[in-house]
Amino acid sequence: MRNRLAQLRFFLPKLKVDALFVSDPVNIRYLTGHAAEDGWLLVTALKAFYITDFRYIAIVKQVFKNQAIDIVQFDRSLFESVIQAAIEEKVGILGFEENNLTYYQFSRLKSCVKKRLKLRALSGTVEALRVVKSPQEVSSIREAIRINLKGFEWIARFIRPGVTEKDIYYQLQNFIRVEGVDFSFPPIIASGPNSAYPHARITERKLCLAEPVLLDFGVEKNGYKSDLTRMFFLGKMPRSFEKRLSLIRNAQEEAYKVIRLGVPSQAVDAAARGFLERNGLAQYFGHSLGHGVGLQTHEMPRVSSKSGEILLENMIITIEPGVYFPGRYGVRLEEMVLVGSNGCEVISNPDF
C-alpha cells in the first residue's frame, strides 16, 4: 500500500496538482488496503489523511495502526476538513475525482475553498495505476477464477428441465457460501428467450428441453473479482445453435491472436467484431468486446470499438463476444485474459 501511495505521489506533479482528494471507495481500498465506508482520503506530497466520522474512528485506528496515514475525524463538514488539511499542508492546487463526486459535493467542496487554493477536476488517476496488476493481484484473480470455474462445474448438475432460474441462483448461492467467497456482481442466469437480453434478470421461468441457458457470474476473493460466462444446453444442440456457439468461440480466438503489450485495445475489439462481420453476425453483437477486471468487475481498460487504451503487460481483461436474437436466444462466452509482452494467457480456460 505504501508503494501505491508513493506511485500516486509520483504522478501528482504530472497531473499538475499538489494533492489528490480521493473519494472513490475502491481507489481508497487500492491505496490503503482498507475497504472504506464513509471514509475519504487526501494524498499530499508527503502525507496521507484518512477522513471519517465518529462511527468509524475505532475501526480505522485499528486498521491503520501500522501505516503512515493520519486519521482525521470530522464532525460538521467533510469538505471543510479536507480543505483545512490541504491548506495546512500548503497545497496550492487540489485535484478531485470528477467521476466520484456529485455536483452537489463539488459545490460544497468549492464553497469551502479559501482564496489561494485551486481545484482541478481529474479522472482515471488512481484507476490508471490499477490497470497493471501486481503478482499478488494476479494470484488473487487466479484464485477467484479457480473458484468460478469450480462453480460452473458444480452448478452443471442442477441445470435440467423443470428447475427455475431462481432455483439455480439459490444453488449457486450455496456454492458461494461453502467456498467462503462473494459474488462479484448479481449473476445473470438466463434461459431460452431470456438469454436474448444481454443483462437479463433472474426470473421464476422454468428451464425447458432444447433451449440454452446463459450463466454469467463472478467470484470475489480478497476484494479481487472474476467475471466469466458459459452456455449450457438442455438436450441435443441444434446445428444452427452449435454453429453460432462455435463462431463466438472463434471470435474469441481471433481476439486472443492480437492481444499483447503495445496493441490498442480497439484492435482487439476489431479482430473479434471483424470476424463476426465476415460471418454475418456483427449486427447481433451490440456491446463492447470486453473490459478490465480487478478490484472492480468493470474497470480500465475498456476493450471496445471506441476505446483509446494501449494494452500493457499484466493487464487482465475479459473477452466476451455475444450475439442476441430477440424472442429466441442469445449466445455469449466470456473468458479472462492476462496480457503478456508477446502474447496472452487465457487464464480462465486451459484449452487455449
Next chain:
Amino acid sequence: MRNRLAQLRFFLPKLKVDALFVSDPVNIRYLTGHAAEDGWLLVTALKAFYITDFRYIAIVKQVFKNQAIDIVQFDRSLFESVIQAAIEEKVGILGFEENNLTYYQFSRLKSCVKKRLKLRALSGTVEALRVVKSPQEVSSIREAIRINLKGFEWIARFIRPGVTEKDIYYQLQNFIRVEGVDFSFPPIIASGPNSAYPHARITERKLCLAEPVLLDFGVEKNGYKSDLTRMFFLGKMPRSFEKRLSLIRNAQEEAYKVIRLGVPSQAVDAAARGFLERNGLAQYFGHSLGHGVGLQTHEMPRVSSKSGEILLENMIITIEPGVYFPGRYGVRLEEMVLVGSNGCEVISNPDF
C-alpha cells in the same frame, strides 16, 4: 405512476424549471414503476422520455407498453439525447439532480447545452414527493415489517453460545430465501464488543455466554424496505445492561409521545436525546435518532438534531436511539413509526 408524474409536473413551475432530468434510479422507479438499470428520465410539462441504450430497449418496451412514456435509444451520448429531447420540447430551464450527477456527468451535460437552454441544480425534488406514503406504499412497508419481525422470531433459536456471527447471517439468508424477499441492506450482526461499533461488519467471532447480540436487519418487499434493530442476550442479563436497555426503550417512548403531523423532526430527536441526557447517557449516543424509510432504507425526512423537516401525516420514520461503550458493548433498538394527524403508530411493535 401517472399520478406521480403529474404531481412532479405540478411542482416544476415552483422549482422554476420547465423540465427535470431525473438520474437517480430510485426516483425513476418511483415515477415510472420500473427499477431502471442504465436508464434516465426526462419529465417535461407534457411528456416523459425514458432514455436508455441498446441493451435495455427490448425490456423497456415491454414494461412501458401501457404508459405514456416515450422511449429514446441513445447510441453515442446520453447527455446529447437528453438535451436534444429538451430542446424539441422547447424547454428553457432544465433542472438536474445535483446529488445524482457526478461532476463529470454535469460537465458533459453542460457541454451539450445550446445557447437558449439553461441548467439549474436541484436537490430533493422527487425525494420530497416520496416522503408521504400512499396507502399502497404503507401496505408494502407493513408487509416488509411483518416478514422482518418473523425473521427476528425465527433467528432467535440460532442465537446461542458457540455459533459465529456469520453462521447467524447464513441462517438469516435462508429465512430471506424461503420468504422470497431480499435484504434491504447488509445486516448488522454484532456480538459482545462488536456491538459497540454502530456499523459493525459481520465477523467469524463466536458468540459467548453473558454478552449481547445486536441484530439490525431489514426486508425488501415490492421495492419497499423495512429497517429494525433488536438486542438479544445470551444467559442472564446483568442489572447494568438491563438498565441501559430499558433506558433506550424509554428514550423511544419519549420520542413517540411527540410524533405527530406538524412537529419538527428535530423535536423528536431532542425528546429522546434529552431523556438520555437526563440519564447520563447522551455522550454515548453519537448518531441521529432516525430517518425516513420507503423505496430506500434511508430517505427523507431526517430525524436528527440538525434536520429542518416538519413531520407530515403518513411519513414513515425509524426511531433508533443507541449507546456505545467501546471495548464493551452497544445497545440500540429500532422501531418504525407511521406519523398520524394526532399521534403515531409504532407499526413494528404492537406493544406500544
